[in-house]
Amino acid sequence: MATWIKCNFLTLKKMRKTICFTIILVLFSSCEDYFEHTPQGNPTDEKFYQNLNELQIGLNAVYSILADNNFQKSEWLFGDGCGDDCTLTDGVNPSSHLGQVGLFTFSSDNDMIRTRWQINYTGIFRANWIILNAPGTYQWPGLGGANQNVLREIICQAKFLRALFYFNLVKTYGGVPIKPEKLEITADGTDNFVQPRSSLTEVYQYIEKDLRESILGLRESYIEEEFGHITKGAATGLLIKVLAYQGKPGIQHPKWDEVVSMGSAFINQENMSIRELLDFDNLYPDESPEEIAERLGFRNSLNLDSLIMVAGKYNLSTAYDELWNLSGEFSESSLIEVNHVNTPNIDRNFGSWFSEELNSRNYPHADIIQPSQNLLDLKGSSNDPRLFTTVLEQPGFVPDNTSIGGQAGPTYTSCYKWYTLRYERQLQAGNPKNFRMLRFADIILYYAEALNETGDPVAAIDEANKLRYRARQIAVSGRWTAIPSGPDDIPYGNYLQVRDRIWKERRIEKACEFDRFWDIVRTGQAAERLAEFNQKMGLDRYKKHFVKGVNEIFPIPQVEIDLSNGIVTQNPGY
Structure with a gap:
């Protein structure tokens, strides 16, 4: 039983024997009333998490957010549905709440905007309970050695997940309330629930501290039965992404230097001092190494001059077009990946929500969003095999010999990355497609971008060309027909040329992976790119009514402002 509890429900695909325990876990994690009711009175810490098993169950409830339909729908709708590389299909009602988000005709009462806020804060509340209560367990009888390591890993996984949820919120809404870990009501009836x-x-800064601290206590890798847990590499990778989002293209910014430093340590397997990892001198003016160690479950103080590895070994050995298949799951190219499986004969679906919603069950078919004319044009002009194995057009076939046909308008395309091959469905009932959230290629591209921003365009191109080399292997594999043999290496150039080439490389490599809108916002391209999108789409029903200076972030849900009695304020323009 201890092995079962050690592994969260995201690892079902590798641990079919854990199904009975998992049902209990998910029933626990889906008890919305338990987690989301307004606290009545002062919760007492001693009522929660009396042992490691209970802490692990609580952590599983945090992980469960990543596999939730509302979370994944929010990721693809905002990340690609709002961008220029995807468009709503003819099957979406433009006046629906989903359609309003994709067309930028929403108001602050939009259900999808409210759901994104709520699902990420639900994850934050659950993570807060773990982080708050775990330190009180240090005095458990017999807690030492391996158990102490497990406790530390639980705390650090919760901190990573909390950082991920806050990152989703900050890039969507701008500055947001930071919720206190401990909710309190004083004797006079005042509370700290609303911030x-x-x-x-x-x-x-809050996100960075969580990620930096989590790297200290996470493992470099897990055994197969534990795939789906967060590793050092996942935390370092997300930290590099968070740092890059704070940098400004063309402007000297210390975050670009940090991306270079962290990226080099990650990619080249270099050691880094704990002082540098934590950015201790800047982020901890009022806390000692001893206090940090105690919070994270270390028995001894942190030696800030000690050197540590910040990631395990990652590479590009998995073929690009295999990354999205069962054979590409949890590869050495994957950093954050949510495991999915559909278990027969039980009344609970652990299958892939996003793949079911975005594709037909029987053949590649876009049901809600699909690649846009912009991406089709890039496919034609770039002659890059990655886009030929991402953007599917009829007539044609995918590697399981399924015909590409019957696509929806307006572009009559679909996306291979969202499709689950038929023979993979036969291996397990339902749809077992994993939800990929961060890849090694992301780190290479952020590192390359930062190298160019800090004055080394040659090294930047050398990094980006690693992805071009792998792309050229697609045609060699023989899995696809009529695939171009390119692409050639990216040529060297000056700062602006290299910047634009790396942005284009990111667009091709990461097409339809739910990051495009955030990318064009952070790089200041959103208004220009969406204007190009509108020009090519023609009909008004597909046009995105993006307003520069307003729609780079979304409105705070009106219900949150109302419930706070105006303490939480609205974004400008809404």
């Missing part, structure tokens, strides 16, 4: 919005800088 005003923190600044953008404050939220990013």
